Amino acid sequence: MVKSMMGGNSLVYPILGFASCIVFLYLSFGDFLSVNYKINPKLSFVERNGSNFIVDGKLFYINGWNSYWFMDHAVHDYSRPRIKEMLQAAAKMGLTVCRTWAFNDGDYNALQIAPGQFDERVFKALDYVIAEARQVGIRLLFSLVNNLQAYGGKTQYVKWAWDEGVGLSASNDSFFFDPSIRLYFKNYVKTILMRKNTITGVVYRDDPTIFGWELINEPRCITDASGDTLQDWIEEMSSFIKSIDKKHMLTIGLEGFYGPKSPKKTTINPEFWAADLGADFIRNSAPSTVDFASVHIYPDHWFKKKSLEGKLKFVAKWMRSHIEDGEQVLKKPVMFTEFGLSDQNKGFDPAQRDQFYKTVFDVIYESAKKKGAGGGSFAWQFFVEGMEDYNDDFGIVPWKRASTYQIIIEHSCRLAKAHGTIASQKENLKQICR
Numbered sequence: 001m002v003k004s005m006m007g008g009n010s011l012v013y014p015i016l017g018f019a020s021c022i023v024f025l026y027l028s029f030g031d032f033l034s035v036n037y038k039i040n041p042k043l044s045f046v047e048r049n050g051s052n053f054i055v056d057g058k059l060f061y062i063n064g065w066n067s068y069w070f071m072d073h074a075v076h077d078y079s080r081p082r083i084k085e086m087l088q089a090a091a092k093m094g095l096t097v098c099r100t101w102a103f104n105d106g107d108y109n110a111l112q113i114a115p116g117q118f119d120e121r122v123f124k125a126l127d128y129v130i131a132e133a134r135q136v137g138i139r140l141l142f143s144l145v146n147n148l149q150a151y152g153g154k155t156q157y158v159k160w161a162w163d164e165g166v167g168l169s170a171s172n173d174s175f176f177f178d179p180s181i182r183l184y185f186k187n188y189v190k191t192i193l194m195r196k197n198t199i200t201g202v203v204y205r206d207d208p209t210i211f212g213w214e215l216i217n218e219p220r221c222i223t224d225a226s227g228d229t230l231q232d233w234i235e236e237m238s239s240f241i242k243s244i245d246k247k248h249m250l251t252i253g254l255e256g257f258y259g260p261k262s263p264k265k266t267t268i269n270p271e272f273w274a275a276d277l278g279a280d281f282i283r284n285s286a287p288s289t290v291d292f293a294s295v296h297i298y299p300d301h302w303f304k305k306k307s308l309e310g311k312l313k314f315v316a317k318w319m320r321s322h323i324e325d326g327e328q329v330l331k332k333p334v335m336f337t338e339f340g341l342s343d344q345n346k347g348f349d350p351a352q353r354d355q356f357y358k359t360v361f362d363v364i365y366e367s368a369k370k371k372g373a374g375g376g377s378f379a380w381q382f383f384v385e386g387m388e389d390y391n392d393d394f395g396i397v398p399w400k401r402a403s404t405y406q407i408i409i410e411h412s413c414r415l416a417k418a419h420g421t422i423a424s425q426k427e428n429l430k431q432i433c434r
Contacts, residue, residue, distance in 0.1 A: 043208040045247055046139065048291050051326050051333055051373035059419040061368040062376025063361075063412045064097040064141070065090065066338060067383070069390055071101060074125035075109045084132050085384045089399060091136040091428050094412025097211050098133065099337055099378050102126060102142035102192060105152025106160070112152075115160050115184040118191065124198055130209050131199040137425065139211035141337070141378075143253060144189060147218045154216075157181045173223040173278075176233040186240055193244045205245040212249035213241060214337070218296065219253060221278030227259050230278050238289035249291035251335065256281050256295030256322055268321045270302035270314070281322065285330055292332050292375060295322050297339035297360065308352050312359045315339075319363040319374065326373030333375035336360065340380040340394030353396070354403050361411040368418045379408075409433075 044056050053060040067086055073079040090098065104111045104122065111122045133140050146153035154175035161167035166180040175181050193205045204210060215237055221230040238250055258264040259280025269275055285293035297318065299311035306314070319336060326334035341356040342348070360377050367374030381395045399405050413433035416425065 043134065043137065043139070045208040046211055046249065048249060048333060051331055052371060053292075053333055053375050059368075059371060060096075061364065061374075061415045061419065062097050062335070062378075063093075063095050063364075063408070063415055064099060064337075064376055064378040065095055066099045066378050066381040068099075068101045068143075068381065069383075069387075070098070070129045071111065071122065071126045072104065072109050074128045075122055080125075080128065082384050082387065083129055086382065087132055087136050087138055089384070090382070091138060092432065093398065093405070093408050094416065094425065094429055094432055095138065095408070096412075096425060097139045097141055097376070097378070099141040099143065099214070100129070101146075101151060101217075103145050103151060103188075105145070105156040107152050107156070110152065112188055115157075115164075116187050116191075123195065127195075127197045127199045130197055130204075130207065134200065134207075134209040137428075139209055141211045141214060141251075142192075143214040143217045144192065145185065145216045147216055147220055147253075157184055160184065171223055173221050173229070176221050176229050182233070182236070185237065189237070189241060190244060193241070205247060208247075210248055212251060212291065213245070214251050214253040214294065215241075216253045218255050219279055219284075220255075222276070224278050225260060225276045227278050227280045227283060231280075231283060234284055235287050235289070238287055242289045250289065251292050251294045251337075252284055252290060253337070254279060254281055254284055254294050254296075256293075256318070259283060264321065268318065270299075270318075274302075282325060282329060285332065290332070293322070293326060293330055293334045294337045295319075295334060297336055299356075300340075300342040300345060308355070312355060315356070315359050316363055319360070323363070323367050323372055323374040326375075330373075332373065334373050335375050336364070336377040338380040339377060342393040344393040350401055350404070354401075354407055357404065357407050361407065365411065365414055365418070368415055371419075 046053055046055050046060060053062070070083050073082050106113065109122055111118060111126065113119055130140065149155045155172040157175050158167060158170065158172050158181065161178060161180050161184070162170060168174055168178045195204045197204065197207065215234065219230055224230070234252055241250055257274040257277060257279055258269050260275045262280060262282060265275040281293065281295070297315055299306070299314055303311060303314070322334050326332055339360050341353045357379065364374050364377050383391060383395050383397050385397055396404065398408055409432055413429065416429050416433060
């Protein structure tokens with residue numbers, strides 16, 4: 001009997017010691033352990049019904065924003081809290097979807113270091129972004145590559161192919177037609193879609209926190225103004241994504257310009273050059289594998305001599321034209337996934353930006369009231385304090401200017417009033433829309 005007790009204690013003490021270590025680790029580092037994340041609140045996938053978005057059978061109109069920097073800032077301990085701060089602030093404004101980058105190719109903090117080679121540290125940062133968004137009931141629209149050079153973009157893919165001796169051309173437009181580069185991109189996309197989140201345990205393609213996928217930010221293929229090259233790429237890549245992920249919606253990432261064969265090229269496009277960029281809003285958005293259309297709004301970039309009043313008139317006309325296309329031609333929702341007004345304009349006053357935001361929001365609300373195809377808008381871009389180095393001439397900290405903050409909140413509330421609130425919004429909107 002005494003011998004058996006001695007044997008029992010020899011096991012008990014190490015077990016108690018090990019358990020104490022586990023408790024200490026949990027209490028010390030609980031914020032970074034996956035067990036600390038609850039899959040809460042419950043989210044359903046956003047779906048499409050004709051030219052409308054729906055969630056749990058309810059119409060869903062989006063007041064969204066861009067914070068492209070989420071993944072990059074989630075890599076480091078010192079900058080990671082900015083993601084939570086931005087998401088929590090957005091939830092308090094009634095915002096529901098954030099558009100952000102799910103790519104960084106061969107650059108600082110690169111997710112994809114080389115074709116098919118990924119930095120797990122950066123992938124875990126993207127896992128963190130998704131987990132934090134889920135906690136506050138905000139969904140994410142993930143863009144998969146950049147047409148521009150920032151964060152690598154299609155230029156980096158072309159460089160990789162050139163360096164490996166398989167590239168067909170040094171032109172960055174070869175991203176769209178080079179078979180080797182198409183394979184690089186498909187491998188990248190498949191890795192993203194099949195990624196299992198190390199925090200939540202949910203595979204990306206099965207996660208309703210992800211609103212949808214955007215093929216490429218602002219695609220242009222100026223070496224083929226006919227648009228055939230870009231169209232072929234869109235059809236191939238959208239079909240490839242849908243073969244892996246049938247749960248999420250897909251868009252392209254277009255700026256919204258009408259192509260050379262469109263009757264709207266002279267009546268709606270900002271200027272003549274817009275029809276010669278190798279893209280066409282209607283044709284590119286038409287494939288059945290594309291769930292909703294995307295449009296950008298940058299009157300400062302597109303017009304140098306128009307007055308603010310002239311720019312705002314153009315913005316309303318531009319938006320209504322594309323919403324009309326969504327309803328009558330495409331039979332799909334249309335999202336204005338970037339809109340911004342530069343603070344570098346001569347005589348700029350923040351009140352001008354308020355007018356611009358209100359113009360965009362009014363057109364979206366006009367669409368929402370009649371259950372139209374104008375599915376939502378995304379301001380470019382929102383930051384938190386201390387990020388001035390990452391700003392451009394369009395970014396704002398929305399709560400620093402009371403009038404801007406109020407305009408954003410009022411838009412969230414009137415969209416909710418038009419069609420009710422989805423489950424993940426209810427508590428936030430109860431408080432802000434009293």
